[in-house]
Amino acid sequence: xxxxxxxxxxxxxxxxxxxxxxxxxxxxxxxxxxxxxxxxxxxxxxxxxxxxxxxxxxxxxxxxxxxxxxxxxxxxxxxxxxxxxxxxxxxxxxxxxxxxxxxxxxxxxxxxxxxxxxxxxxxxxxxxxxxxxxxxxxxxxxxxxxxxx
Amino acid sequence: xxxxxxxxxxxxxxxxxxxxxxxxxxxxxxxxxxxxxxxxxxxxxxxxxxxxxxxxxxxxxxxxxxxxxxxxxxxxxxxxxxxxxxxxxxxxxxxxxxxxxxxxxxxxxxxxxxxxxxxxxxxxxxxxxxxxxxxxxxxxxxxxxxxxxxxxxxxxxxxxxxxxxxxxxxxxxxxxx
Numbered sequence: 029x030x031x032x033x034x035x036x037x038x039x040x041x042x043x044x045x046x047x048x049x050x051x052x053x054x055x056x057x058x059x060x061x062x063x064x065x066x067x068x069x070x071x072x073x074x075x076x077x078x079x080x081x082x083x084x085x086x087x088x089x090x091x092x093x094x095x096x097x098x099x100x101x102x103x104x105x106x107x108x109x110x111x112x113x114x115x116x117x118x119x120x121x122x123x124x125x126x127x128x129x130x131x132x133x134x135x136x137x138x139x140x141x142x143x144x145x146x147x148x149x150x151x152x153x154x155x156x157x158x159x160x161x162x163x164x165x166x167x168x169x170x171x172x173x174x175x176x177x
Numbered sequence: 178x179x180x181x182x183x184x185x186x187x188x189x190x191x192x193x194x195x196x197x198x199x200x201x202x203x204x205x206x207x208x209x210x211x212x213x214x215x216x217x218x219x220x221x222x223x224x225x226x227x228x229x230x231x232x233x234x235x236x237x238x239x240x241x242x243x244x245x246x247x248x249x250x251x252x253x254x255x256x257x258x259x260x261x262x263x264x265x266x267x268x269x270x271x272x273x274x275x276x277x278x279x280x281x282x283x284x285x286x287x288x289x290x291x292x293x294x295x296x297x298x299x300x301x302x303x304x305x306x307x308x309x310x311x312x313x314x315x316x317x318x319x320x321x322x323x324x325x326x327x328x329x330x331x332x333x334x335x336x337x338x339x340x341x342x343x344x345x346x347x348x349x350x351x352x353x354x
Contacts, residue, residue, distance in 0.1 A: 057228070062307040065224035067315070073232040080239060101338070108331050115324060124321070140306045147316045147323070154327060158334045163240055165338045 035085050043085040050078040058152035062140060068148040072155025079160045088167070097164055100157045107154030114146045180220055187213040201242070208238040225311045 058071030083091035118126030139145070187210045194206035211234035219227040297314055307313040315323050 062309055062312045064309060065311070066228055067225065067309075067312050070225075070229040070232045073229070073236055077232065077236050077239075080236065084239070084243065097338075104331065104334070108327060111324065111327055115320060136308050140308075142306060142317075144305065144307050144312055144316045147320070148312070151323070151327060155330065158330050159236060162334050162337050163243075165334075165341045166240065167243060 039085050043081055047078050047081055050081065051075060054078060054152075054156070058148055059145070061148040062144045063136065068151025069155055071148070072152040073159060075152065075156035076159035076163075079156070080163050083160075083163065083167075088164075092164075095160060097161065100161045100164070103153050103157035104161060107150045107152070107157065110150030111147055111154065114143050114150065118143070180217065183213050183217055183220075187217075204238065204241050208234060211238075223311075225309075 054071045054074035054077075056071075057066035057074060058068055061067035061071065079091060079095055082094060115124060118124050120126075190206045190210040190213065194203045194210065197203050197206065211230065215227045215230040215234065218224075218230060297318060298310060301310045301313045301318075302308060305313040305317045307317070
């Protein structure tokens with residue numbers, strides 16, 4: 029079992045069962061950020077943590093098959109652009125970050141609060157991809173550089 | 178009372194993190210301090226910050242242990258200098274004296290001076306429609322700050338990936354052109 033990448037079979041089984049729940053919890057934190065405590069930043073950190081858990085338990089090939097470095101950087105830039113676009117669209121109402129939805133919806137429902145869920149989704153994408161990219165940059169690049177030497 | 182016990186626990190953790198010789202123990206002590214900060218935020222009524230602190234603390238602990246500790250030297254052998262300790266003592270004494278003057282002057286906990294914060298609390302739900310007032314402030318009223326934070330995170334991770342990348346890096350024996 030030691031010749032395969034990653035940790036032992038106990039860790040792999042537990043990670044296989046729990047990683048989807050962790051990912052779902054992160055998505056919940058992001059999506060309900062305007063209603064309950066949480067928001068884009070902690071939800072994004074939890075989403076990034078799920079991928080880091082995959083990378084630790086199954087080795088880097090399996091994790092990079094789920095989310096490659098280019099996909100992480102594309103998601104990172106997409107999140108940043110969503111956030112900036114929402115901010116710039118506020119100029120249709122006259123100001124930067126203007127909440128341009130006229131009908132704010134019923135309070136305490138999921139689709140309320142105008143631009144805030146969109147901003148949360150953008151920040152969540154950005155932070156999750158960012159942290160996974162930083163982890164990959166710190167671990168994987170060094171290992172491959174050492175192997176080539 | 179529990180808050181004071183937590184604060185003493187966190188100060189003890191910070192001192193252990195400074196004074197221990199093993200780098201792994203120091204990182205774990207820093208993690209304990211972070212968990213204490215998270216519980217403090219939860220007790221002071223800020224669950225948003227508590228969730229963020231807990232998630233970031235756990236993830237940064239994992240990254241520190243996995244990425245740095247397992248590859249570099251893990252024992253500190255150098256001794257602390259006496260002059261540096263004396264200088265730290267003097268500066269900490271000056272800081273404590275002036276901070277005690279300053280902290281007596283700030284308003285008490287939960288009684289803000291500024292009118293803008295009470296405006297946010299009273300009109301936040303009607304103006305933004307978000308029932309989480311923290312979300313309404315950081316993403317609507319104070320959107321500029323959040324944009325700045327996002328920019329900082331983006332630039333730092335882009336810099337890390339550029340500095341640690343594999344392509345375009347010279348080999349050990351390779352000379353400049």
